[in-house]
Amino acid sequence: MWCTGLRKRYGKRTAVDGVSLEVGRGEVVGLLGPNGAGKTTVIKMLLGLVRPDAGEVMLLGRPATEPAARARVGYLPELFRYQPWLSATEVLELHVRLSGTDMPAEERRDALALVGLADRAGDRVGGFSKGMQQRLGLAVALVARPECVVLDEPTSALDPLGRVDVRDIVLSLKARGIAVLLNSHLIGEVERVCDRVVILDRGRVAASGSLLELLGQHEVRLRLTGVPPAAESRLATAGPVHREGEWFTVALPVDDAATVPDLVADLAALGVRVHAVEPGRISLEERLLGILRDGSEERP
Template sequence: MDGVGLEVGRGEVVGLLGPNGAGKTTVIKMLLGLVRPDAGEVVLLGQPAGDPAARARVGYLPELFRYQPWLSAAEVLELHVRLSGAAVSADERRDVLALVGLAERARDRVGGFSKGMQQRLGLAVALVARPELVVLDEPTSALDPLGRVDVRDIVLSLKARGVAVLLNSHLIGEVERVCDRVVILDRGRVAASGTLTELLGQHEVRLHLTGLPATGEARLAAAGRVEREGDWFTVAFPADDDTTVPDLVRDLVGLGVRVHAVEPGRISLEERLLGILRDGAEETRVNRVALTIAGLTLREATRRRVLMALAVLTVVLLALSGWGFSRFAAESGGTLTSGEARLTASILLNLVMFGYSLIAALGTAFLAGPTLSGETESGIALAVLARPIRRSSFLLGKWLGLVAFGSGYVTLAGLAQVVVVGLTVDYWPPEPVAALALLAGQTVVLLTLAVLLSTVISPMASGVVAVGLFCTTWVAGVVGGIGAALDNDAVARVGTVSRVLLPTDGLWRGAMHAFQDPSALLQFGGADGQAFPFLSVAPLTPAYLAWTALWVAMVWGLAAVSFVRRDL
């Protein structure tokens, strides 16, 4: 954009016109704080456009958008009312759905809507919070002729109520019908702007004349610019001249000219637009928003197939481990009185818990990418972020929802496994609460990393990289343990450095120590147990736990900066 300036007054409808790539949608996104201008100032209802509070009184219909397909139309409106912070009753929400023709589909899921119905719902979302400014980006795309008439009537009713409307549309006829002023953009610049009268500049009349004497031709020339095609004469008049045509026809008849037809006309806005372009070719509250988004993310997670996959894998692992532990109990005499049996139980429990840890890593990492990066690419985030909310609040809500889902899964699955082990072999870990908390912390660390990655790379790539780093860190921890057992400081340092760079393996080792029997290391050989991947020689220190919390805060901060600075 280069020096673009425009104003939309209360009770005024301003149209944005221009070819594809002219910058119309970019102007709208800058107005709503979705794209940051390099210079200049954007003021929205008297406040900086970057202030979420300014968007509380704005309704926005994006050009490309999607709403959560598992929600009903009524639930979508309820969600956006909560995000806007407006007090809108259920009756008002029903009235808005009726206004856009969706009253009978209020309880239907959005995923079953046609494109035209989605467009109507988007218009309802833009209107539901009683906005003072309504921004419509291609509002009639995918609508049938009746829908276009409805949109036109709605825009005119908004104007009558004193609402400011900014309309971006390729349908020039609609712009001519409803707009008070028009701004024409071309290659990021304002090519022309003004009222329709100012832009069109003149109107025309076509006359079919015969028997035209020289005096008649002189009279036509005196009226305006004349073009002739046979017996048809086109005369161009000033735009505000409404009296010349009757006088001209009267005078021509008085001169003996036979007037067969008079066809009034006006230079169309389309012709004017083409002429110009050819010439140119030469705070919302953070907590409330975050909790709302977190709840929405949890609902989304429970509807994805990943939940079914996690459930199936968990049930299979519980069944297999239960069968394995029962066989172990039967072959060892049915009790765990020997140190060897308790050592084996500790190792097997840690092995199974690692399986849950890996399942959680796979599930949550591949969930984090689609729920953030995927929503940004699909347009779902665009519709939400146009509301008076900060991007950091949106990101926090996504993160909280994912954390609740991931840590809740690993805690419940781990608790079920502890119960299975206790019932089959009568082995109960010494610190199950601490162990499960550390497993949940490991999931939080990996999710935070996945959220950061999803702000810069594609959904699939972010999941692959996150899981790859998780596995790499675990392998580095095993290598470091072998080095420590062999008194090789250089090799041992591999594990130490990896646990600092990505704390997942450190938390895992702390969880293993809490799961295993205190006598396990003595049975295995003391410090030599470091070489074994499913034994841990020492609990985590408070300093390491503090570092983990700091790591999560720093990585989340980087994700927030990346997401806030990203152009949508």
């Protein structure tokens, strides 16, 4: 899945402005951003559900405007409803026919089992909880043996066990070489399964890259006493320092494995008493909030 320069306006409001991204085979890319950032609009343009005002989209090597390009794409929308009088099996059968895929009954049963609905296959969808309907939606997204899957808030309404199930499914799709674009507000889930992340803010790409590139730093917390000015200077050479009483937090380059032992040795040589050394890492949530706050400061 690939797009460049996507733009979309609704009246005087610009919903998406110059968005470019790509998802390779066997790769999971997370789409993050606050409400109203343009994430769902981007997804709809990628899938041909909304016509962009500018830009280009390619799906599996074909222009997204061609229906054949979407034949091997699975999609779980954020908001959906199925006919309440149909059973889970009948909903799946309907979407198999719509996709034009020859999917045996055994494979359809396996799809329901994969999302934890094997024992509710014959029950009417109208009696399903929101979480069960979410599981059924995920099964529907996988019926056409897709090569690319777009999941818009797949863990919405799911309990912790359901979220773990979705995580395992996403990782299994990745292992099979399937491209996955994942839009989720659950940043911890994104951090666990995604290879790369695209952060949208006010319709634009605020940041993108691998988790290593985006996080870029890890932290070390040191409890120190007897810290002379020379030791404070040595701490500052390692990275930005934040102090709270006896605790010093230093943001370090992620690829410098020798920094911490060298730093501790130098501090000890300067007469500092080192009581504790605790490794840490800047989380994706902290990085996301930092990017969005920086963006808000730049806005008029």
